[in-house]
Amino acid sequence: xxxxxxxxxxxxxxxxxxxxxxxxxxxxxxxxxxxxxxxxxxxxxxxxxxxxxxxxxxxxxxxxxxxxxxxxxxxxxxxxxxxxxxxxxxxxxxxxxxxxxxxxxxxxxxxxxxxxxxxxxxxxxxxxxxxxxxxxxxxxxxxxxxxxxxxxxxxxxxxxxxxxxxxxxxxxxxxxxxxxxxxxxxxxxxxxxxxxxxxxxxxxxxxxxxxxxxxxxxxxxxxxxxxxxxxxxxxxxxxxxxxxxxxxxxxxxxxxxxxxxxxxxxxxxxxxxxxxxxxxxxxxxxxxxxxxxxxxxxx
Numbered sequence: 222x223x224x225x226x227x228x229x230x231x232x233x234x235x236x237x238x239x240x241x242x243x244x245x246x247x248x249x250x251x252x253x254x255x256x257x258x259x260x261x262x263x264x265x266x267x268x269x270x271x272x273x274x275x276x277x278x279x280x281x282x283x284x285x286x287x288x289x290x291x292x293x294x295x296x297x298x299x300x301x302x303x304x305x306x307x308x309x310x311x312x313x314x315x316x317x318x319x320x321x322x323x324x325x326x327x328x329x330x331x332x333x334x335x336x337x338x339x340x341x342x343x344x345x346x347x348x349x350x351x352x353x354x355x356x357x358x359x360x361x362x363x364x365x366x367x368x369x370x371x372x373x374x375x376x377x378x379x380x381x382x383x384x385x386x387x388x389x390x391x392x393x394x395x396x397x398x399x400x401x402x403x404x405x406x407x408x409x410x411x412x413x414x415x416x417x418x419x420x421x422x423x424x425x426x427x428x429x430x431x432x433x434x435x436x437x438x439x440x441x442x443x444x445x446x447x448x449x450x451x452x453x454x455x456x457x458x459x460x461x462x463x464x465x466x467x468x469x470x471x472x473x474x475x476x477x478x479x480x481x482x483x484x485x486x487x488x489x490x491x492x493x494x495x496x497x498x499x500x501x502x503x504x505x506x507x508x509x510x511x512x513x514x515x516x517x518x519x520x
Contacts, residue, residue: 227259229308229327229379232300234293236267239276241316241424246280249312249320256324263304264314265296294398301385310379316424318377326379326416332519334384334411337403338377338418354438358400361442365450366407371415373400384411387514391448397441408449410516451507455500463493 231249235242246262253260262282266274268290277284285299301309310327312318318338329336359373376399385392388405392398406413446454466489474482 225259226305226307227261228306229258229260229310230300230304230306230382231260231262231310231312231323232297232304233262233264233312233314234267234296234300235264235269235273235277235314236290236293236296237269237271237273238314238425239269239272241314242273242276244424245314245316245320246277246282249323250280250282252321252324258324258327261305263300265300267291267293267296292394293396294392295394297398298389298392298394301382304382307382308379309382309385311376312378313376317421319418322377322418323379326377329414329416330379330381332412333414334516335378335380335403335406335413337372337375337413337415339372339415340375340377340418340420342420358438358442358445361445361454362400362404362407364453365404365445368407370403370407373403375399375418377418380406391444393437393441395437397437400438400441401444404445404449405514409511409514412516447503447507449507449511451503452500455496455503459493459497459500461493462496463490466490466493 231253242264249262253262262280263285264277264282265285266277266287268287274284274286283303285303287296287299297311300311308327308330310323312320312323314320322338326336326338355374359370362373363369374396378399380402384406385402388402391405392401403413466486470482470486470490473486474480
């Protein structure tokens with residue numbers, strides 16, 4: 222006889238985290254055992270080269286081994302696919318997140334489709350670069366969603382599995398997974414709540430790559446714009462380019478001697494008009510596809 226599905230499936234991606242697991246897993250198991258929730262814990266070993274898998278198997282959890290390092294987003298998606306619970310709780314296991322708050326986070330879900338633990342500080346490696354790129358992306362996302370988001374990138378969250386599966390085709394395999402899934406929920410009007418959590422210095426070495434992940438964050442910014450709200454960004458750009466071309470055209474036609482309209486002026490005006498047309502077409506395409514994902518209320 223099959224066991225009934227648990228109330229919550231806890232997905233833990235891990236790459237070379239043997240040291241942190243020894244403290245994180247006992248704390249998580251103790252908190253879940255004290256709660257009234259039925260649960261399963263899935264640790265996705267993302268091709269670790271240390272003793273992550275061996276340490277994890279010392280605890281009563283499911284360990285899923287990937288044959289190579291596929292990326293933290295891929296590990297998260299693997300865990301979500303294999304989870305049996307309707308609710309997914311997710312955290313990194315590097316000593317940074319308060320795993321004893323997982324039961325409280327799940328209870329906060331309620332009528333929301335996602336609950337996110339908003340960190341009280343940024344302690345990662347290459348802190349200035351991370352904060353700068355995240356700030357730029359956050360401002361763009363705030364504009365798209367018309368909401369003030371306290372933490373876009375937190376890895377500590379709970380959400381409804383069925384809702385997350387709707388967006389699997391655009392969720393990346395990299396660190397950008399958490400940012401992208403947050404944007405997907407908010408841009409499609411699924412209720413999302415935030416609550417404050419403490420954030421500690423990580424145990425072990427970060428997998429954040431200065432060039433690789435900065436590039437991924439920048440690509441995320443452009444994907445965000447074109448997936449969800451191209452008109453908000455392309456239309457102002459269209460107006461700016463058009464007005465620039467028009468100003469140059471008027472200046473060269475009336476205020477220079479000899480007066481002469483340059484070809485470049487006309488090309489800039491046309492470029493502004495072309496960007497505007499592309500913005501309108503892109504917005505129509507987004508609205509057509511968005512109808513499949515937009516939140517329509519819970520049955």
